[in-house]
Amino acid sequence: xxxxxxxxxxxxxxxxxxxxxxxxxxxxxxxxxxxxxxxxxxxxxxxxxxxxxxxxxxxxxxxxxxxxxxxxxxxxxxxxxxxxxxxxxxxxxxxxxxxxxxxxxxxxxxxxxxxxxxxxxxxxxxxxxxxxxxxxxxxxxxxxxxxxxxxxxxxxxxxxxxxxxxxxxxxxxxxxxxxxxxxxxxxxxxxxxxxxxxxxxxxxxxxxxxxxxxxxxxxxxxxxxxxxxxxxxxxxxxxxxxxxxxxxxxxxxxxxxxxxxxxxxxxxxxxxxxxxxxxxxxxxxxxxxxxxxxxxxx
Amino acid sequence: xxxxxxxxxxxxxxxxxxxxxxxxxxxxxxxxxxxxxxxxxxxxxxxxxxxxxxxxxxxxxxxxxxxxxxxxxxxxxxxxxxxxxxxxxxxxxxxxxxxxxxxxxxxxxxxxxxxxxxxxxxxxxxxxxxxxxxxxxxxxxxxxxxxxxxxxxxxxxxxxxxxxxxxxxxxxxxxxxxxxxxxxxxxxxxxxxxxxxxxxxxxxxxxxxxxxxxxxxxxxxxxxxxxxxxxxxxxxxxxxxxxxxxxxxxxxxxxxxxxxxxxxxxxxxxxxxxxxxxxxxxxxxxxxxxxxxxxxxxxxxxxxxxxxxxxxxx
Numbered sequence: 001x002x003x004x005x006x007x008x009x010x011x012x013x014x015x016x017x018x019x020x021x022x023x024x025x026x027x028x029x030x031x032x033x034x035x036x037x038x039x040x041x042x043x044x045x046x047x048x049x050x051x052x053x054x055x056x057x058x059x060x061x062x063x064x065x066x067x068x069x070x071x072x073x074x075x076x077x078x079x080x081x082x083x084x085x086x087x088x089x090x091x092x093x094x095x096x097x098x099x100x101x102x103x104x105x106x107x108x109x110x111x112x113x114x115x116x117x118x119x120x121x122x123x124x125x126x127x128x129x130x131x132x133x134x135x136x137x138x139x140x141x142x143x144x145x146x147x148x149x150x151x152x153x154x155x156x157x158x159x160x161x162x163x164x165x166x167x168x169x170x171x172x173x174x175x176x177x178x179x180x181x182x183x184x185x186x187x188x189x190x191x192x193x194x195x196x197x198x199x200x201x202x203x204x205x206x207x208x209x210x211x212x213x214x215x216x217x218x219x220x221x222x223x224x225x226x227x228x229x230x231x232x233x234x235x236x237x238x239x240x241x242x243x244x245x246x247x248x249x250x251x252x253x254x255x256x257x258x259x260x261x262x263x264x265x266x267x268x269x270x271x272x273x274x275x276x277x278x279x280x281x282x283x284x285x286x287x288x289x290x291x292x293x294x295x296x297x298x
Numbered sequence: 299x300x301x302x303x304x305x306x307x308x309x310x311x312x313x314x315x316x317x318x319x320x321x322x323x324x325x326x327x328x329x330x331x332x333x334x335x336x337x338x339x340x341x342x343x344x345x346x347x348x349x350x351x352x353x354x355x356x357x358x359x360x361x362x363x364x365x366x367x368x369x370x371x372x373x374x375x376x377x378x379x380x381x382x383x384x385x386x387x388x389x390x391x392x393x394x395x396x397x398x399x400x401x402x403x404x405x406x407x408x409x410x411x412x413x414x415x416x417x418x419x420x421x422x423x424x425x426x427x428x429x430x431x432x433x434x435x436x437x438x439x440x441x442x443x444x445x446x447x448x449x450x451x452x453x454x455x456x457x458x459x460x461x462x463x464x465x466x467x468x469x470x471x472x473x474x475x476x477x478x479x480x481x482x483x484x485x486x487x488x489x490x491x492x493x494x495x496x497x498x499x500x501x502x503x504x505x506x507x508x509x510x511x512x513x514x515x516x517x518x519x520x521x522x523x524x525x526x527x528x529x530x531x532x533x534x535x536x537x538x539x540x541x542x543x544x545x546x547x548x549x550x551x552x553x554x555x556x557x558x559x560x561x562x563x564x565x566x567x568x569x570x571x572x573x574x575x576x577x578x579x580x581x582x583x584x585x586x587x588x589x590x591x592x593x594x595x596x597x598x599x600x601x602x603x604x605x606x607x608x609x610x611x612x
């Protein structure tokens with residue numbers, strides 16, 4: 001299966017590189033769901049960057065006289081039990097969501113891919129140890145592994161990033177290892193070796209660029225998953241705690257006022273659904289445009 | 299086949315060994331003196347020394363590990379300081395609740411997920427397919443805990459159809475137990491239905507394009523027989539492996555659902571322990587879950603090799 005895939009790939013490289021990326025973009029953005037996903041992500045990014053310009057309220061300062069107001073012209077989504085504007089907190093919440101999602105995924109992606117590259121390229125006992133260790137990490141649900149790490153180190157943004165990074169790492173490592181294992185059998189790798197390229201050069205100049213596309217898809221899809229998991233931890237009170245506004249801890253905070261002020265829990269949850277949906281739609285589009293055969297495998 | 303089973307068995311044993319290493323190392327992550335963190339600031343020097351010795355923290359680290367693992371094999375996971383009871387006993391008491399809910403959700407999401415995926419693939423590019431795909435896309439993006447809260451709001455508080463929290467054993471009062479379980483099971487299942495449906499759909503679509511399906515169609519078999527007898531059986535093979543992943547995520551979701559619906563299972567115990575920094579409970583639960591998932595994956599792998607002989611030689 002990989003054999004045929006490789007031949008068609010090496011034939012594809014005969015065409016100039018620019019047309020390939022243009023083709024990918026064209027296929028991707030030819031579908032309205034991908035455009036929808038992109039628009040959602042852009043909106044959230046704009047929200048996160050320009051948060052102070054979008055709202056006149058402070059997301060953290062307590063203002064008890066205005067507490068628990070229903071939605072109105074002044075407070076579009078009402079206020080929470082501390083009198084803080086709910087919409088403002090949702091807007092600021094996008095900062096944590098994006099920060100955690102993007103940083104954790106990039107970090108664990110880099111470490112996981114490096115380990116996978118080493119395991120796949122060198123193999124042997126080192127490869128076995130790395131891969132079995134990843135199996136062990138994968139046998140733990142990401143949420144529980146993260147929770148355990150967060151409890152031991154003790155809460156906060158940095159801890160969450162580390163915990164998420166460790167929990168997400170095995171997928172990258174496995175995918176990279178599998179990709180490298182099949183790619184290193186190619187003639188171009190042997191040619192590079194024969195011509196005297198060192199291991200590092202073969203790995204980073206020849207293998208990584210060729211096996212990267214599926215990993216890129218995984219990264220995009222994982223950002224959504226990372227945001228979802230951080231929200232879950234913050235909801236449980238083990239992630240990032242109030243007063244820092246995160247969508248997860250806002251849903252938890254609104255739970256007590258569910259009967260009278262349902263919007264307090266429902267609105268931040270909707271924000272989570274939207275942003276995760278956005279990254280998933282773009283990730284799916286990217287996968288189908290890069291290589292439809294990956295469908296169902298990533 | 300025997301060789302394949304032995305290889306997988308050895309692999310599983312190595313993974314279980316590494317799971318114990320990871321669980322052991324978790325306690326090493328605690329900054330500062332773990333004994334002080336476990337006992338709190340007001341601990342007397344005497345109790346500190348006693349626990350240090352009891353946990354074997356005065357020994358070299360590999361000796362500590364073997365001592366701890368020895369205890370684990372005898373079922374000794376240490377003592378919880380918030381409940382003043384053995385961790386293994388606390389987990390054992392709550393295990394049936396979590397296992398029951400997980401089993402129901404696993405069965406529900408596998409059945410509905412496969413059905414939705416097959417319908418979606420067979421009716422490709424119709425309204426039904428678009429609807430299922432849309433549902434699947436949203437289902438994956440929805441946080442389990444939020445889904446639970448939405449359920450509580452609409453079906454519990456607004457409509458008053460279902461109880462908003464609690465747990466009754468199905469052996470005590472089946473009707474009440476089922477009413478209480480509907481929303482948690484639903485919240486746990488939705489994301490997994492979506493995952494299974496997507497996997498089934500793409501695997502079914504891939505299978506439909508295989509040569510043997512074309513052969514079956516061209517020799518005049520009815521479409522139904524081709525689809526459900528020839529295609530579905532083969533398309534379901536990758537879905538079987540997904541059960542292991544689904545189980546892993548379901549156990550993660552269990553933590554959230556038990557918290558939202560106030561269900562006295564292992565998940566809520568874990569959250570309670572995490573909030574109170576009862577490290578030994580957290581460590582014990584991580585270890586037990588890791589072992590359960592590894593053993594389940596072993597069974598799935600062997601089943602997989604039994605259904606599909608090609609797998610055995612990989």
